[in-house]
Amino acid sequence: MSLIKPFKNKPAFRLAVLAAATVVMGCGFGMKPAHAITKAGSTINNQAIGVYSDGSDVSRNVTSNSVQTVVQPVAFLDLGAPGTKNATIASTVNFTHTITNTGNDTDYFTLSAIDQTGDDFNALPTVRADDNGDGIPDGVLPILRTPSLAPGESYSFVVTGVAAGLLSGQNAKILVRATSHFDSAVTSTNLDTINITTGAQVSVVKSIDKASGAPGSGPYTYTLTYSNAGNSAATNLTINDLLLPGLSYIPGSGRWSTSGATPLTDAVAGDPSGINYSYGTLTPTVSAVIASVPANSTGRFTFQVNLDNNLLPGLLGNVALYSYNDGLNLINLTPTNTVNLSITQLGSFSFAGATIPSASLGSNVDFPNVITNTSTGNDTFDITLAPGTFPLGTTFQLMRGTTGNLVPMTDTNGNGIPDTGPVAPGANFTVTLRASLPTASLTSGPFSITKIATSSVSPLVIHTATDTLTSASGGSVDLTNDAAGNLGAGAGPEATPVTLLNANIGSTQRFTLYVKNTGTIPDSFALLASATTSFAGLELPSGFTVVFKNDAGGIMTNTGLIPAGGTVKVNADVFVPLTAALGQQNIYFRVLSLLTGATDTKLDAINVGGLRSLALGPNGVGQAYPGNATVFTHTLTNTGVLGEGGLLSNIALSTTNSQSGFSSVVYRDANGNGTLDESDPVVTEFSGLLGLLPGTSATLFVKVYAPAGTDLGTVNATTLTATTTGGVGTVPAVVTVLDSTTVIAGQIRMEKSQALSTGGALTYSVNRITTGAKPGAVIRYRIIATNTGTGPATGFVITDAIPAFTAYDQGDGTQTGVGVAGWTDGTTFHLADTPLANGATGTLNFTIGTLAPGQSVTITFGVKIQ
Numbered sequence: 001m002s003l004i005k006p007f008k009n010k011p012a013f014r015l016a017v018l019a020a021a022t023v024v025m026g027c028g029f030g031m032k033p034a035h036a037i038t039k040a041g042s043t044i045n046n047q048a049i050g051v052y053s054d055g056s057d058v059s060r061n062v063t064s065n066s067v068q069t070v071v072q073p074v075a076f077l078d079l080g081a082p083g084t085k086n087a088t089i090a091s092t093v094n095f096t097h098t099i100t101n102t103g104n105d106t107d108y109f110t111l112s113a114i115d116q117t118g119d120d121f122n123a124l125p126t127v128r129a130d131d132n133g134d135g136i137p138d139g140v141l142p143i144l145r146t147p148s149l150a151p152g153e154s155y156s157f158v159v160t161g162v163a164a165g166l167l168s169g170q171n172a173k174i175l176v177r178a179t180s181h182f183d184s185a186v187t188s189t190n191l192d193t194i195n196i197t198t199g200a201q202v203s204v205v206k207s208i209d210k211a212s213g214a215p216g217s218g219p220y221t222y223t224l225t226y227s228n229a230g231n232s233a234a235t236n237l238t239i240n241d242l243l244l245p246g247l248s249y250i251p252g253s254g255r256w257s258t259s260g261a262t263p264l265t266d267a268v269a270g271d272p273s274g275i276n277y278s279y280g281t282l283t284p285t286v287s288a289v290i291a292s293v294p295a296n297s298t299g300r301f302t303f304q305v306n307l308d309n310n311l312l313p314g315l316l317g318n319v320a321l322y323s324y325n326d327g328l329n330l331i332n333l334t335p336t337n338t339v340n341l342s343i344t345q346l347g348s349f350s351f352a353g354a355t356i357p358s359a360s361l362g363s364n365v366d367f368p369n370v371i372t373n374t375s376t377g378n379d380t381f382d383i384t385l386a387p388g389t390f391p392l393g394t395t396f397q398l399m400r401g402t403t404g405n406l407v408p409m410t411d412t413n414g415n416g417i418p419d420t421g422p423v424a425p426g427a428n429f430t431v432t433l434r435a436s437l438p439t440a441s442l443t444s445g446p447f448s449i450t451k452i453a454t455s456s457v458s459p460l461v462i463h464t465a466t467d468t469l470t471s472a473s474g475g476s477v478d479l480t481n482d483a484a485g486n487l488g489a490g491a492g493p494e495a496t497p498v499t500l501l502n503a504n505i506g507s508t509q510r511f512t513l514y515v516k517n518t519g520t521i522p523d524s525f526a527l528l529a530s531a532t533t534s535f536a537g538l539e540l541p542s543g544f545t546v547v548f549k550n551d552a553g554g555i556m557t558n559t560g561l562i563p564a565g566g567t568v569k570v571n572a573d574v575f576v577p578l579t580a581a582l583g584q585q586n587i588y589f590r591v592l593s594l595l596t597g598a599t600d601t602k603l604d605a606i607n608v609g610g611l612r613s614l615a616l617g618p619n620g621v622g623q624a625y626p627g628n629a630t631v632f633t634h635t636l637t638n639t640g641v642l643g644e645g646g647l648l649s650n651i652a653l654s655t656t657n658s659q660s661g662f663s664s665v666v667y668r669d670a671n672g673n674g675t676l677d678e679s680d681p682v683v684t685e686f687s688g689l690l691g692l693l694p695g696t697s698a699t700l701f702v703k704v705y706a707p708a709g710t711d712l713g714t715v716n717a718t719t720l721t722a723t724t725t726g727g728v729g730t731v732p733a734v735v736t737v738l739d740s741t742t743v744i745a746g747q748i749r750m751e752k753s754q755a756l757s758t759g760g761a762l763t764y765s766v767n768r769i770t771t772g773a774k775p776g777a778v779i780r781y782r783i784i785a786t787n788t789g790t791g792p793a794t795g796f797v798i799t800d801a802i803p804a805f806t807a808y809d810q811g812d813g814t815q816t817g818v819g820v821a822g823w824t825d826g827t828t829f830h831l832a833d834t835p836l837a838n839g840a841t842g843t844l845n846f847t848i849g850t851l852a853p854g855q856s857v858t859i860t861f862g863v864k865i866q
Contacts, residue, residue, distance in 0.1 A: 041071065048064040064751060205227075476517075479601070616636050793850065793851045
């Protein structure tokens with residue numbers, strides 16, 4: 001009965017990563033892929049980025065959703081070469097085999113050894129473990145399978161047969177088979193041969209004292225043990241051991257069991273009697289010729305090596321060849337067992353930060369940081385960010401590549417952290433951190449942030465790179481009373497009025513203002529007026545109103561977009577009420593950018609020469625998308641000495657809009673929470689039993705609706721008017737407040753989807769692919785970019801990268817959605833800016849140009865899983 005031998009702990013097995021060096025005589029007879037394949041469970045993560053300018057000539061970024069594909073397992077194995085051995089009648093013969101999991105997922109393999117028909121005798125073979133890889137079976141119990149082997153790991157076993165022939169020259173064939181547990185269709189065989197001889201029967205077994213080590217380490221001792229199980233002496237046993245690249249022989253390290261501790265010479269002469277030992281430097285080969293090996297005797301010799309520096313991680317599978325005369329024939333070039341020395345890897349890399357001298361607030365700043373893998377093997381580096389000192393509101397995005405070829409950095413190893421993907425030894429990888437600066441900052445710099453890179457091979461090996469922005473300047477503006485920019489030049493407010501106008505009560509006076517954009521980017525500025533420098537509530541002297549107009553008489557609440565260095569003229573019409581106090585009434589004018597926070601204030605004044613009053617404020621500035629609304633908050637205050645509203649008087653509330661199609665509704669903050677909610681009623685007059693008592697106030701909300709289809713940049717002025725009738729004495733003056741609503745465009749929307757190419761119609765989805773995505777399969781990507789705004793997007797460029805674990809696939813080669821990389825607007829197919837060669841990696845850029853409102857383009861390309 002066959003028994004399965006209990007497996008020891010995994011380190012006791014001969015487990016190692018796939019060989020980076022070639023094994024002598026090691027032609028492969030197993031099923032194995034043509035190249036290294038992507039490990040099962042690896043995540044292929046892909047995301048595109050777009051850059052365009054909106055209707056305000058401001059550069060914008062947009063990213064697509066991320067799509068993921070999980071690589072599925074596929075089985076491969078390598079069983080190495082078959083063996084042929086001579087044996088005397090009734091002797092035991094051992095054939096050493098090493099099986100390697102060349103698939104992409106953990107697997108184990110069933111093992112069998114079967115006598116073949118058509119030969120001279122049955123060898124009654126069994127399969128036994130060779131835990132230490134010395135070519136000698138461990139224990140007497142047979143095994144039926146290997147332990148579980150990770151991708152690239154190997155396991156040694158011995159097939160033992162009996163030379164049961166009766167005559168010299170007879171032979172037996174043994175079929176050795178290994179089959180994947182994961183996929184039983186994946187199998188590999190070797191055909192071992194036993195030849196009966198009456199002469200000497202020599203076997204040579206090779207071993208090593210340590211199974212693994214780091215580059216530059218040593219010494220490592222190889223032992224070659226020879227034995228003669230035959231009936232006569234063997235002569236001229238010649239053993240040649242060609243050292244693989246990466247192994248450096250230690251001169252004078254040879255020792256022979258017969259001569260004990262006496263060093264063997266490395267020259268062709270001068271050794272003890274019975275052995276001729278040498279080392280050839282031209283072809284790095286250790287050679288030993290033993291003159292005679294008597295029947296039923298054994299011996300050994302040893303030598304030492306060091307591992308070279310800068311070795312790639314992997315397996316050095318070393319095998320020796322031996323020949324001898326068995327008394328009848330020359331037995332030539334028989335291989336020993338393979339001895340594996342695993343080369344370990346220690347993560348090592350450099351990571352450099354970047355310094356940018358200056359940038360404008362509201363812009364994107366790209367910091368390119370180069371990681372150099374200085375280790376001896378591939379490594380993947382996780383990238384995280386530590387808190388920095390950048391202005392509040394700065395957003396960060398990790399990208400791969402350099403400006404012009406940037407795509408979002410994704411997670412390739414499944415731990416949820418953006419990473420570089422595999423970086424080859426000695427290779428550079430550029431990690432770019434994009435900082436999107438806010439439009440305003442309390443300080444001008446310097447600002448810094450630190451990126452942290454962690455080696456996947458050696459998680460304790462961590463390096464940081466600090467990115468620094470030396471200074472960031474925002475927008476700037478100058479508000480003056482003359483076109484030349486002299487009256488009120490520089491930052492205000494001034495200590496005394498720049499312009500002083502005389503006025504009678506009940507009149508309207510005009511101040512001429514000039515707004516100059518002194519910043520470096522296009523900007524627009526809200527127009528504000530107040531009786532104080534704090535602009536708290538934007539309140540004017542009692543009863544005064546200010547209306548900003550252009551020369552055509554159109555009402556302005558905003559300058560509109562002013563190019564850098566440009567100037568806009570604004571007329572400020574100030575109404576002086578009949579109830580105005582006599583004397584000088586100061587009025588502060590202010591311009592304020594909602595984009596950059598740039599502001600300037602100047603002081604002008606009117607020299608002017610009642611028991612009931614109301615105040616309404618402040619003026620509001622907001623934005624709305626077409627088909628959406630924005631809400632403004634106002635305060636109605638009784639500044640008189642008599643109560644208003646309720647049973648005392650009637651305060652009618654009404655709104656008007658300067659743009660056709662806009663609408664507005666007034667709500668009262670009934671619950672006093674300062675927020676418009678469902679409990680707040682729509683009002684057209686101020687009601688309540690007691691109304692508004694002297695010195696008290698009430699909160700009103702004005703909700704302004706922008707109609708669908710409104711042009712980008714349209715500015716609507718909503719006027720809220722409170723008109724009082726009734727009551728005792730002279731009614732309060734009508735009070736108004738202005739709300740400015742600017743229509744903004746929605747962003748470009750990019751939707752990415754993927755489909756596994758199976759030869760039929762493609763079914764695109766944003767869902768993760770978890771079935772069928774095996775190495776060699778093709779994934780097709782599709783990106784649909786749509787301008788959902790109301791203005792054109794110009795200079796639109798979409799960038800995407802061939803993700804880790806894949807290479808570019810040109811499909812059927814046609815300029816269609818199933819062929820080469822390109823984009824279409826529905827009528828014409830356009831190639832990628834710089835097409836990639838089939839099988840290449842890199843970045844794809846697609847220059848769209850201008851994308852009109854409502855217009856869409858579709859990008860398609862394919863990749864093959866490695």
